[in-house]
Amino acid sequence: MKTDSSKRAIALLCMVSLVAAMASACSGTEASHPPSNGQASAAPVTLSLIQPDGGRVWKDDNPVTKMIEKRTNVKLSVNMLPNNDFNSKYNALAASGEIPDMSRLGSFDYQKFVDQGLFLDVTPYLDQFAPNLKKNLKPELWELTKYNGKQYVIPYENAAGKEVPVIRKDWLDVLNMKMPTNLDEFEQIMKAFTYRDPDRNGKDDTYGIGTVNTYAESFMPIFGAFGISPGMFANSAPMNSYLKDNKIYPVAISSEYKAALSYIKNLWDAKVIDPEIFTIKSDQATQKAAQGRIGYFNAWWSFAPQTLGQQLKMKEIVPNADWEPVFPGIKGPEGKSGMLSFGNLGAVVAISSKTKNVEAILRFLDYLSTDEGWELSHYGIKGEHYSDMNSGRTPVGQKAFDEKWLDPLSQIVSRQELGEKVSASSKDPVQLENNRFIEKAAKYNLYKDVFYGMPLTDEQKSYGPDVAKYEEEMFIKFVTGKEPLSKWDEYVATWKRKGGEDLLNSKIKTYNTLKSGKVSPGI
Template identity: 35%
Template structure:
């Protein structure tokens, strides 16, 4: 295996990569990688055993006696700035190559990867296996004739097909053909509804289950001195609003989802497009938000909470009883921050979303499987090579023994086995630095792999399970793209956001809601937008 490494910005899982350093040439990067590896303390190790029969590693038609050279354009690395090791010092690389009988050349590239990829394509050096971070890009290269269809090869990789659920495979298909294989799984159910359980007990209240019960709890948290300090210094709910004036991902979403709608979203119901903005249920949701604000159960700082960390900070400060935030919010690091901020660790718990008046019980959208691997048409000139590539992904994602090394790292160094169960080992800063290179391989990690995420609070697993249980399929919104011919798109969105806030805050009476919807249709052509979106979804096969 040979690595070609270009300097790439580091990124956290589930967040876009940020450019930190300029791209280096391939030769300079290889030199740097070799130097970094030589300076590290990692000793060469025998390759771990893999391919133990726990799941298929190669199909019968892949010509397994032939060694294939496979080039992988790897944007899936979790540590793009990490050094790469020479083959003799890289036991993971040795394991993969030995199990799959391949010579793997992995290219690690910066965020401006499309320019580099286009250069390779123009020069005729198209990588065999290419990672695309989103479906739109994958479709573009397929339509340009760069990548191949994979249905015939997947027939020989049943373990890989079964590894991912139908919702993960759906975005891999385009015009009836499978053009990709799921890449890194996005983590679903990250945010959930947190509530002060100690305040519930203090006020002799039960965990709310409906919008009305939630309102009554928020009201009690605001006015009934739940912390018993004799001060009027608490609030029921602490959401936020983006600097652009939208309500997405800062707490208000869960309030709207109780009514089955969310601002700016679309659904397909009975094969017909439905705009949430124009749905009568939106008025009910806005009326509920207005009620929370007019009854003053919302933390008045909400208009200045413009980021996720600012909203989460309300959980650390403990002055608000309901916050929508991250699944890890009672992990040791967060608890320590609470101690430092308010001198104690409040009894925060995650509860299921409220069941709304129409029977909806939604936490958020399920994650859309954007990331995918594609195989080049150049590689497809050799069917045996394509099958080996598919088998390689099947091995990396599904072989139970190999998965431990690929995802957890080196046994008894980065993970150990306790009572037959893998457990991550806490590394000091030097050790962590020495094993950063493992991030180049970890993309097969499962989105619900609690061992990989290394939770310290056992309750975190339970909280994440609650969040995941109430996810709405995200099978419409990701397929919609902005129509460049929709000249009213920006003005329509601006008008919607401004009026929504006016209705919520009472600056505009709800009695004018129907008039507002009429303006959306007449002046801002919301009906024409529906027609254009419907055409898009028909082209994608979402509406038939």
């Protein structure tokens, strides 16, 4: 039998525990260290993750990811694939039906896999296991990524303007030329970059236009000057389109597209485009830019300041190199200019329907969405990799960043408002340099696909890859002269016959259903 004193001790202990629990529940703050299965001493749960590398590498002994694992009581098994190979390899993996616990996919790529039963509807679990995640991501993002009314993915917020055309400002200065503002000026500058020895090395070894990733990106601002953006080629879900006078027009067979092709072909004929642009691998193309062989490219905002400036240390190779955003843009014959809108969804994370670790996965993602988790996954360990977010990285942190292993998990959960807050108040010279490009990317006129975010149609799944492949093949043939633009009508007819027309009609049907509209095809 318990004594009176022991009973009072137990009662007092229970009361203290109750008060502590109530204080925690009423505080309204995020949980810094989300529990894992309610067992502080439980063995870590092994979770598998697949994602594009995003210019990063995975290190099993990374102290940052080790700390995240400790805070969330998990052990991560991560497969990071090169960006250019990710989709094809993931498609093969999905076809087998065996996917990791978590898949980080591009924007709406998940839609083609949902009907295969690969992904889990997380709706019933978010409130219980991921309250911070649910709260910290904007309601419109959750709504945008619903599929047939269910939530199969966790959205990753993106700034709609992400790419920046950049030019060698030091070459402009050497040649006594100004930043191009229209297509005529742009053409003259590209010729000067190619033929007037802008690096003053006495060699004929430079080109005006090059690439650092995919060739299609470098031509984006040119298409924008004609009022369109075809999006990225070789996409399994093509059909970037625009709405005009209650009709929808596919960009790839529009008159504006043809006019842009004609302009690009003239640049090709003038030999101001790197002749390897259609065949060179992205890492080789990046090295060529770092070596000072090209004077202009368009790519993700981070390529000039980070990939070339910080990681490849271009200034050590070419001391005078000065990449500057082409801003406010290159205007076309009707005064138009612009870039592709990537929309406000940058990626998603999907959870396997076969996973046995739903709670552990969501608690892990929930932690990454907290202020503490976001800061750790983006900047590393405070006091070791950075002193504070505004002052920038320590030498140790900068070395880790340059070696590309510091922040691979920063790609999993976004907190756009935190990133913007840090950027606005930063004192870090590196961040200030990044800001020059980030801010310009956000300020361009952006062309948004009228079908952005709409579910894939059966026709899109069936015909999309073939139509995209045909568009890419013919783009290269028209530009290089292997097919004359006089065959344009034949190209359009073939595009329709290969499934383009059926694809367009199916998407318009979906558009009218979801938006209660009455638009019709413009072809």
